[in-house]
Amino acid sequence: MNDVSDAPVVPGTEAVVGARWTRAGARAKVRGETRYVADFPVGSSCAHVALHRSTRPHALIKSVDVAEAAALDGVITVVTGPDLHAILGDRMFTGPAFTDQPPLAVDKVRYVGEPVAAVLAHDLATARAAVDLIYVDYEDLEPVYDVEAALVPTAFVHDELRPSAIFGDLGHLRGRSGTNVCYEYNLRHGDPDAVVPDSAATVTGSFWCPPVHHVPIELPCTVASVEGDRLEILSTTQTPSYVRQMAADLLDLPLGQVRVRTAPLGGGFGSKMYDRLEPLAAALAWTQRMNVKLAISREEAFLLTMRHGVGVTSSMTADADGNILASRADVVYDTGAYADVGPRIAGKSGMVSVGPYRMESASVRSRCIYTNKPSAGPFRGFGVPQVNWSHESLVDELARTRGEDPALFRRRNLLREGDEAYMGTRMHSADFVGCLDAVTEAIDWASPLDRGDVRWRRGRGVAVAMKAVLTPTVSNAVLQLNQDGSASLMISTVDMGQGSDTIMPQIVAQVLCLDEGRVRVVQADTDVTPYDSITAGSRSTYHTGNAVRGAAERMHDRLLDLAALRTGASREDLKLTSAGVVNTTTQHSVSISELVHGHFGARGTTLTTEANFTTTWDPYDKETGRSSKVTEHWFAGAVAVQLLVDRRTGRVRIEHLAVAGDVGRAINPTLVEQQLSGAAIMGLGHALYDELVFDQGQMTNATLLDYQVLSAMDLPEKLTPIIVESPHRTGPFGAKGVGETGLIAVAAAVANAVRDAVGVRITRLPLSPERVMDAMDEAGVV
Amino acid sequence: MRQVELTVNGRRHQVQVADDELLLDVLREKIGTTSVREGCGVGACGACTVLVEGRSVSSCLARAVRFEGLDIQTADGLPEDDPVVSAFVDCGAMQCGYCIPGFVLMTHELLDENPSPDHEEVKAHFEGNLCRCGTYPQIFDAVSKAAHERCTS
Numbered sequence: 001m002n003d004v005s006d007a008p009v010v011p012g013t014e015a016v017v018g019a020r021w022t023r024a025g026a027r028a029k030v031r032g033e034t035r036y037v038a039d040f041p042v043g044s045s046c047a048h049v050a051l052h053r054s055t056r057p058h059a060l061i062k063s064v065d066v067a068e069a070a071a072l073d074g075v076i077t078v079v080t081g082p083d084l085h086a087i088l089g090d091r092m093f094t095g096p097a098f099t100d101q102p103p104l105a106v107d108k109v110r111y112v113g114e115p116v117a118a119v120l121a122h123d124l125a126t127a128r129a130a131v132d133l134i135y136v137d138y139e140d141l142e143p144v145y146d147v148e149a150a151l152v153p154t155a156f157v158h159d160e161l162r163p164s165a166i167f168g169d170l171g172h173l174r175g176r177s178g179t180n181v182c183y184e185y186n187l188r189h190g191d192p193d194a195v196v197p198d199s200a201a202t203v204t205g206s207f208w209c210p211p212v213h214h215v216p217i218e219l220p221c222t223v224a225s226v227e228g229d230r231l232e233i234l235s236t237t238q239t240p241s242y243v244r245q246m247a248a249d250l251l252d253l254p255l256g257q258v259r260v261r262t263a264p265l266g267g268g269f270g271s272k273m274y275d276r277l278e279p280l281a282a283a284l285a286w287t288q289r290m291n292v293k294l295a296i297s298r299e300e301a302f303l304l305t306m307r308h309g310v311g312v313t314s315s316m317t318a319d320a321d322g323n324i325l326a327s328r329a330d331v332v333y334d335t336g337a338y339a340d341v342g343p344r345i346a347g348k349s350g351m352v353s354v355g356p357y358r359m360e361s362a363s364v365r366s367r368c369i370y371t372n373k374p375s376a377g378p379f380r381g382f383g384v385p386q387v388n389w390s391h392e393s394l395v396d397e398l399a400r401t402r403g404e405d406p407a408l409f410r411r412r413n414l415l416r417e418g419d420e421a422y423m424g425t426r427m428h429s430a431d432f433v434g435c436l437d438a439v440t441e442a443i444d445w446a447s448p449l450d451r452g453d454v455r456w457r458r459g460r461g462v463a464v465a466m467k468a469v470l471t472p473t474v475s476n477a478v479l480q481l482n483q484d485g486s487a488s489l490m491i492s493t494v495d496m497g498q499g500s501d502t503i504m505p506q507i508v509a510q511v512l513c514l515d516e517g518r519v520r521v522v523q524a525d526t527d528v529t530p531y532d533s534i535t536a537g538s539r540s541t542y543h544t545g546n547a548v549r550g551a552a553e554r555m556h557d558r559l560l561d562l563a564a565l566r567t568g569a570s571r572e573d574l575k576l577t578s579a580g581v582v583n584t585t586t587q588h589s590v591s592i593s594e595l596v597h598g599h600f601g602a603r604g605t606t607l608t609t610e611a612n613f614t615t616t617w618d619p620y621d622k623e624t625g626r627s628s629k630v631t632e633h634w635f636a637g638a639v640a641v642q643l644l645v646d647r648r649t650g651r652v653r654i655e656h657l658a659v660a661g662d663v664g665r666a667i668n669p670t671l672v673e674q675q676l677s678g679a680a681i682m683g684l685g686h687a688l689y690d691e692l693v694f695d696q697g698q699m700t701n702a703t704l705l706d707y708q709v710l711s712a713m714d715l716p717e718k719l720t721p722i723i724v725e726s727p728h729r730t731g732p733f734g735a736k737g738v739g740e741t742g743l744i745a746v747a748a749a750v751a752n753a754v755r756d757a758v759g760v761r762i763t764r765l766p767l768s769p770e771r772v773m774d775a776m777d778e779a780g781v782v
Numbered sequence: 783m784r785q786v787e788l789t790v791n792g793r794r795h796q797v798q799v800a801d802d803e804l805l806l807d808v809l810r811e812k813i814g815t816t817s818v819r820e821g822c823g824v825g826a827c828g829a830c831t832v833l834v835e836g837r838s839v840s841s842c843l844a845r846a847v848r849f850e851g852l853d854i855q856t857a858d859g860l861p862e863d864d865p866v867v868s869a870f871v872d873c874g875a876m877q878c879g880y881c882i883p884g885f886v887l888m889t890h891e892l893l894d895e896n897p898s899p900d901h902e903e904v905k906a907h908f909e910g911n912l913c914r915c916g917t918y919p920q921i922f923d924a925v926s927k928a929a930h931e932r933c934t935s
Contacts, residue, residue: 022871029879030870030886032817032857039816217821217829217914218880266819266880267914298822497878497915670874674920678877681916704822704912712908712918719919 016510017733020670024501024521025264037236037263038221038295046223046291047076047120049284050127051300052134054109054116057145057372057697058155059138061108061116069119069133074126078134079284080117081106087287094246096274097170098161098182101338101375103280108141110157110337111374112698113303118284120292143372143697147311147332150180150369157337157370158182166245167533168472170344172619182335183343183368185350187625189422190361192326199320203397204313208764209386209747211309211334212690213302214379215709216496218266220304221295222277224285231286232259236266238273238494238535240524246275247282255526262524265496269682270378271305272496273536274340302702306692307379308345309334310386312353316394322402324395324413327354327422331366331387333376340377342368347620348468349383351423351630355391356432356466357413362422364625372697380679381740382537384467385686385747389765392463392748397761406752407440407462407640414464417726424626425468427634429728429736432464435638435660438722442658443640452757455647458655459757462640465744468631469737470537471617476530477547479508479555481607483596485518491548492524492532493540497678498739499671500540504548506667507732511552512559512592513578530610538737541667542633543613545732550611558607562595633728636662637741639680639749641716645757647781650773652688652754654716661741662724665734669723676721676742683746685710688766786850790815791859799846806830806841809856817858817883821912828911831884832856838891840910855890857883865935866890869928870921877915884911889925898929 028034052069066078081104084092092106093099105116117134121127142155150157157180163173176182196202222235231251237243240260247258265272277294284292296304314329331350335342350366381388399409414432415421440446440462452458478490489508495501505519522529532544556576563581564571573585580591590598596607618629638660644653659680666672689708693701701707721742727734747765755761760775783798790813797812809815809832818841821829825840832841833855860867866889869875876882885908892899892907899907904925913921 023874023876025879026871026874026876027867029876030857030867030882031860032819032883032886034879035816036819036880038819039810215912215914216878216880217819217827217912218878219820265878267878269914298824499877674874674877674917677919678916681918682914703824704826705824709912709914710916711912712905712921715905715918 016506017667018669019506021502021506021516021668023499023671024505034264036218036266037234040234042223042291042293046293048124048127049292049294050119050124050131051115052117052131054105054112054114056109056138056140057112057143058141059109060141061105062137062139064117065135066117069130072126072130072133074122075130076120076122077288078117078119079288080104084283084287088250088283091250091252092283094250094275094279095164095339096166096242096341097164097173097343098339099164100158100161101275103283111372113374114337115280118280120284120288124295144180144370145697146371147334147369150371153179156180157372166242169470169617173343180370181367182339182370183346185347185366185625187351187362187364187423189624189626192328192361192363194361196317196325197319200317200325201398201401202315202317203394203401204315205390205394205397205763207312207390207393209310209389210765211306211376211692212686213306213692213707214269214271216267216269216271219296219298219301220272220277222281223293224281225291226285226289230257230259231282233278233282234261235278236272237262237276237278238265238268238496240494240526241492241531242274242534243278244526246279250279250282251286260526262494265494268496269380270536273378273534276304298704299702302699303374305340305377306374308342308376308383308386310383312387312390314390314394316398318398318402322404322409322412324357324359326361327357327359328363329353329387329390331364333368333383334371334373335368336371336373336375338375339368340375342376345378345383349387352384352466352468353387353391354422355395356415356464358415358419359422373694374699378536380682381743385683385744388463388465388744389747392745393751393761393763396752396755407436407445410464411436423630424628425630429662429664429726430634430636431662431724431726432466432636432638434724434726435636435662436462436464438660438724439638439640439658442720442722443642443656445640452644456644457647457757458642458644459753460640460642461749461751461753461756462638463745463748463752465635465637465741467635467740467744469539469542469633469635471630471632472615473533473539473543475532475543475547475613476610477544477551478530478608478610479551481555481592481596483593483603483605485592487514487519488522489519489548490522490529491544492529493544494524494535498675499668502671503541503667504545507545507548508552510733511549511556513576538635538739538741541735541737542731543615545735546613547611549732550613551609554609554611555607558609559592559595562599563590566590566595566598633731633736635736635741637744639745641749641753643750643753643757645754645772647776650769650776652750652767652772654684656718657684657716658720658722659742660722660724661738662726663738664728664731664736665725666723667733667735672723672738673721675738677719679740679742680719680746681710681715683743686765687747687750691766784847786847788813788846788849788854789852790854791856801845801847803846804842805844805846805849808846809841815856815858817856819880821881826910828884828888829881831887833887833891836891836894838888855887857886865931866928869924869931873920873924873927875917875920875924877917881911881913885921889928893929893932897933
């Protein structure tokens, strides 16, 4: 393993990487002065938009009567799907994987709540009132409520699919028809059909994770405006560069005529990516030639996207010595009515559905399946938490079947540095063992356990997390050094609470020896900030961080060049320090301010450098699904919990939750710990509370009164975030991201602890009191 | 529509308000106070919290016309050296920051009623405020720090 000290850290500087800098803009956030997208005034000429939504899960639209709505005082116009199609044609269908989603339904609706018509009015109250005056005549089609129904080929959510051509890793998608399966990934390693010895132990299971919602507290909001031949979009998006390309394609405009801006996001978690409100806002603004604001309610936000409901049927076999021989998983991702990025999720996350273990053979089938539900998309963990729920429950049972300690069994079988994993890619900077050891030690795993009393039963559980990072991707950074020694960093990474506006400046400051507060990140604006694939999948620290570091190193070299030119000194004698460029022979120094001023002969001038960081992959082998490089790097984590189960009510009380993540190198340990603990808290919600409930395609709990989000009342009594650092040889200063790592293994760790406490294996999330009670009653727990 | 006078952070504002207009919308759109935010519209998340005569109110459920003559406090109107604000900053009690002004105002209400709350009292007081980033541990730290500093100052 490379030591991080191999990285060319500028000598003689204070260690900025690894320092606990205060979060950028902290006081403004606490005082409420930070401006989010909905806080920007839009002016009185802006039309406010409300949506008439489908009441049917699957139906042909026979007619839409908008006359009464259009006649309402204050309404500017009403727009339907066919209205947009008449102008935009099939360009109105967008999506990151398949161009399957219209901003307003054309011909047919595919889920309850799908937008059918948009009312544009002078104020939002009027627009919302007019929505109820729209009448739609439907002809019902056979609904496809779930993945089981979807696999019986009698009704199809889409008649035909056309792949998009936006992302490199999805270039292998093909058009499809006559099926609800939009993507299937298969992995075959070794001989999964090999006969296993009689002495081997095999466990099987069938697991289900329901759809859940992200619920960032900030609601989605998009403003689109037209200025001459330009379209401007201000939106709550994690993907400004994607939105720019989407809008350019949608409206057949050159990229230069589309500007996309963001503000800090009030949480994202994957819900504010790709095609949300932006296609409709862009289409309405451009076709109606007016400024529009789409600000939706919480109830509507629930319909905009969700986490995939996932079923996994799986098995795992170990030999007599306790080594895993084989692991199988058959995974179904319910992607709802529109694929969104479901195919990528089914591939990339289905791939690791057999767990972070050494094994002789592996077999995976992972399918992404359409149903008549709202579209499912990315959610912190990108489909991995749902398959982790399967493999970490199963491996626990396998250990117990063998009569072995579940932590020790995992420890023996976990992948190690340098191993070629079953999917064909080597492991590096993925310290599963270190994470497992850290969390088990934190909860004192080896100590004798007081099993509690008749009512409160105590147990411990552990689970390990493994995730790949999206590959290939592209990041860019432009660094502008101002004559006074401050700097502006132009990147299209969006800070939504993860802390990129703090750690990217730390990377610059480390290289250029700048003080805290001297580097500011420019808010993503595609007129100014360069292309970046997405702010998601925990990719920014490594990828954008590498671009930022590259730009800073070029600036470092540029400053030394200027100093050499100015002083006539040899470049080798010069060193950049916090006092400026120092001649190590004469000890003479010149400040950045003097250098830049001297170079241009004016105050207020700027020096600019840029850098790109692009990753490559080895596409899946067509026969085996394997790849020698399926990911640029790995995320490794572990969770251990000690909890009490109330035999009388089924309630679970977490006494201690320890969460560890291998982050390579923590650029800012405070923010890393906060990401780990925050993700674990969200994961605990998924373990115990979160669930979107559907009745005949209708989401029935889409309000925050009905959908339970974990609150201050539900926290573990003790929560321990632990940073594990196994530096990555090509990470910036060894670093990798951390946004998802802490969430992935929580649900399985909790379920494993419940199993330990009361002896029941629950295979369906969440572990609600009713479900735990039912399981205990069924198992005859006294 | 009728003319009402609302007192926000000690300043008086004359605004035209419809009978059914929400305090949240009037604060944001007619007075320009964007530290007060919609998160759920049903009084379940606390992002729209204001203090009225020192007591917390969900402004997404409150009709603006009822608040004439009452003192409305929002987070952006707190003094620069407010000890609760400083405690939140010092403890890193923010991630995305969207919900935090609500927690800050709830902390003021709590400490005014109960200068040294125990952990269970703090948790119970925040039951109606959601932080989806999961910043609760740092928020608890900030409440303890603010309580300590109020006691010693």
